[in-house]
Amino acid sequence: MTLDHGTADIIQLAWARHLGLEDQAFAEALASGERIIRVDEEATSVQFVRLFGASALVGPGWAADAAASIPDEELAQHVTLMTLAREHGGHGLGAAALFFADDLPLQQPSDELTVSQAQRDAIELESRCPPDDVNEVGLADMAHHFTVIHDDDGRHVPVASSGYAEWEGLLAHLGVLVDPQWRRRGLGSLAASIAAHEALASGLTLQWPADVSNTGSLALARSMGFVTGGIHTRVLLGSAAPQSR
Structure with missing residues (x-):
């Protein structure tokens, strides 16, 4: 794109x-x-x-x-x-x-899923992830969270989440975090798509920072249609x- x-x-x-x-x-x-x-x-x-x-x-x-x-x-x-x-x-x-992106294709889930906007679920997800990943994303500090919840015999378990912070009323600074046990299942791109479209609907341009050594985050950003800008x-x-x- x-x-x-x-x-x-x-x-x-x-x-x-x-x-x-x-x-x-x-x-x-x-x-x-x-x-x-x-x-x-x-x-x-x-x-x-x-x-x-x-x-x-x-x-x-x-x-x-x-x-x-x-x-x-x-x-x-x-x-x-x-x-x-x-x-x-x-x-x-x-x-x-x-x-960066100012428009993205909408990703539809194959199954029905539960999405939470509660900060507590983002914090719980962080507790399941490596500290380096948590520090890079800073998910819990963002104002908006969209966390995919897995129903484990009646217990709701957060498995992937994306959030964004507003910059200067112009940019949505995005981040995505996935429980290591749930990676490579498309949940990261799904959570990111949900957060991205919520931000776009608010009139914000999307910004996704990815550490240059984080091959997974780099690949995910490109696969979703983000454009490299700096x-x-x-x-x-x-x-x-x-x-x-």
Whole structure:
């Protein structure tokens, strides 16, 4: 699938606001070919974002100075930011490929199923999944959840869930989590389809971040029709606590 004309502008606007930049920052960067730099001496992380050919770096002044001569392709690599931040207590949050969609085919379940929007079911599902997966997705912290429930002899068991957080009233920042024992059954794409269409119905553009090393998430995003639009790389500084994207 492809994005409608103007969708990239909406995505760049949302990211500009998310990063504390001027609304037209990415459009101007694309026209000039220059990287956007926002120095924030109070920043608890260094972030590099590249969207549809324009890039931005947000962090303390020392990070901006150190990155000045480094090409975007290298700066997008997590190891590069880690190296820059080593003397400042840098610890990694990884690099995520950014996928987007403004429309998706509706996936219909083959059988009747129960879908819960309760946060408690998303939290219970997280307890059944590896910590790295839980931290990458940040499902329970999202405002909207759609959890597929399996009926196990009268006991409702959450097996897959997708949720989204609203960014700047423009983007639905999606995540999906599946119980390891229930993977490879299409439940992840089904849950993601439900969440995606709820977000689309609310007038939001879809954003799916997938860690560049998470082959399953990357493949799922592509199979559902999401379009690659950029990359987001982050390193936490000092004693800042890890956060979900």
